Amino acid sequence: QQPVQSPQAVILREGEDAVINCSSSKALYSVHWYRQKHGEAPVFLMILLKGGEQKGHDKISASFNEKKQQSSLYLTASQLSYSGTYFCGTGGAQGGKLIFGQGTELSVKP
Amino acid sequence: DVKVTQSSRYLVKRTGEKVFLECVQDMDHENMFWYRQDPGLGLRLIYFSYDVKMKEKGDIPEGYSVSREKKERFSLILESASTNQTSMYLCASSSGGLDGYTFGSGTRLTVV
Numbered sequence: 001q002q003p004v005q006s007p008q009a010v011i012l013r014e015g016e017d018a019v020i021n022c023s024s025s026k027a028l029y030s031v032h033w034y035r036q037k038h039g040e041a042p043v044f045l046m047i048l049l050k051g052g053e054q055k056g057h058d059k060i061s062a063s064f065n066e067k068k069q070q071s072s073l074y075l076t077a078s079q080l081s082y083s084g085t086y087f088c089g090t091g092g093a094q095g096g097k098l099i100f101g102q103g104t105e106l107s108v109k110p
Numbered sequence: 111d112v113k114v115t116q117s118s119r120y121l122v123k124r125t126g127e128k129v130f131l132e133c134v135q136d137m138d139h140e141n142m143f144w145y146r147q148d149p150g151l152g153l154r155l156i157y158f159s160y161d162v163k164m165k166e167k168g169d170i171p172e173g174y175s176v177s178r179e180k181k182e183r184f185s186l187i188l189e190s191a192s193t194n195q196t197s198m199y200l201c202a203s204s205s206g207g208l209d210g211y212t213f214g215s216g217t218r219l220t221v222v
Contacts, residue, residue: 017135032210041114041200042153044210055208087152089211097143097168098211102152 001025003090012078012108018054020073020104022088030099031064031071032089035082042087046073055092077107113137116201116214123221129188131217133201142184142205144168144176147198147216156199159184191221 003024009020030049033056046056048064048071049060056062061074069089074087075082086104089098119174128133141160145153145168155168157176165176173195177185184203188195198218202211 002154032212034210041213041215042211044212047208047210049208053208078202089153096206097158097166099155099169100145100153102150 001102002099003088004069004089005104006087007104008102010107012082012106014075014080014108016108018075018078018106018108019039020075020086020088022071022073022090022101024069026069026090027062028066028069028090029096030091031062032070032091033060033062034087034089034100035084036087036103037084043078045086068105078106078108080108080110082106114203114212114214116199116217118217119215119219121145121217121219123188123219125192125221127188127191127221129191129219129221130222131186131188131199131201131219133184133186133203133214135184135212136182137203137205138181139203139205140181141204142173142178142183143202143204144186145200145202146170147200154201156186169195171215173218188219191219194217195222196221200213 032046036042048054143158144156159178201214
């Protein structure tokens with residue numbers, strides 16, 4: 001079952017902050033976050049593992065609540081380059097398949 | 111620079127044709143995946159493979175098959191293309207570590 005992302009879309013002004021949420025009905029081992037710009041491939045941003053290990057982009061942070069099976073992506077002081085569609089992908093085992101959410105479209109305006 | 115290469119960016123095929131989508135990675139990754147992307151539905155997993163000659167069904171395998179004869183190549187096959195298979199197809203590979211998936215640029219397939 002696909003994880004559910006919220007909001008579906010958000011519009012920001014440069015410099016504003018945003019939070020994108022990802023919620024799963026299944027127990028999670030890992031959560032990935034990707035950004036896809038129009039007409040391009042999704043690009044890996046961050047991975048969070050059960051137990052607290054994580055690796056990712058130096059200007060983007062995220063949290064992983066294992067008990068609630070939820071993750072949130074925090075975009076602070078947004079830049080125009082942050083515009084795109086953000087996907088969370090949830091996995092049940094390290095290196096295993098990911099099931100992606102439906103995406104959150106983020107637009108940053110000048 | 112690591113790469114996942116999909117053979118065609120755009121493809122137009124007729125209903126009933128057998129269609130081959132090719133994906134090659136140069137990162138020596140064990141794991142390879144095929145997704146289709148449709149507006150409002152996100153990325154849905156069709157098939158994946160953790161090793162040569164190994165394949166497993168994803169969430170929407172009906173109407174598709176795959177082949178992995180070599181580690182670097184993972185092919186998606188539409189046995190008899192139908193109009194509801196018109197979509198963007200994305201191939202990805204991963205090592206299973208902390209570097210996530212690397213996606214190809216996608217093949218936009220139109221079945222007429």
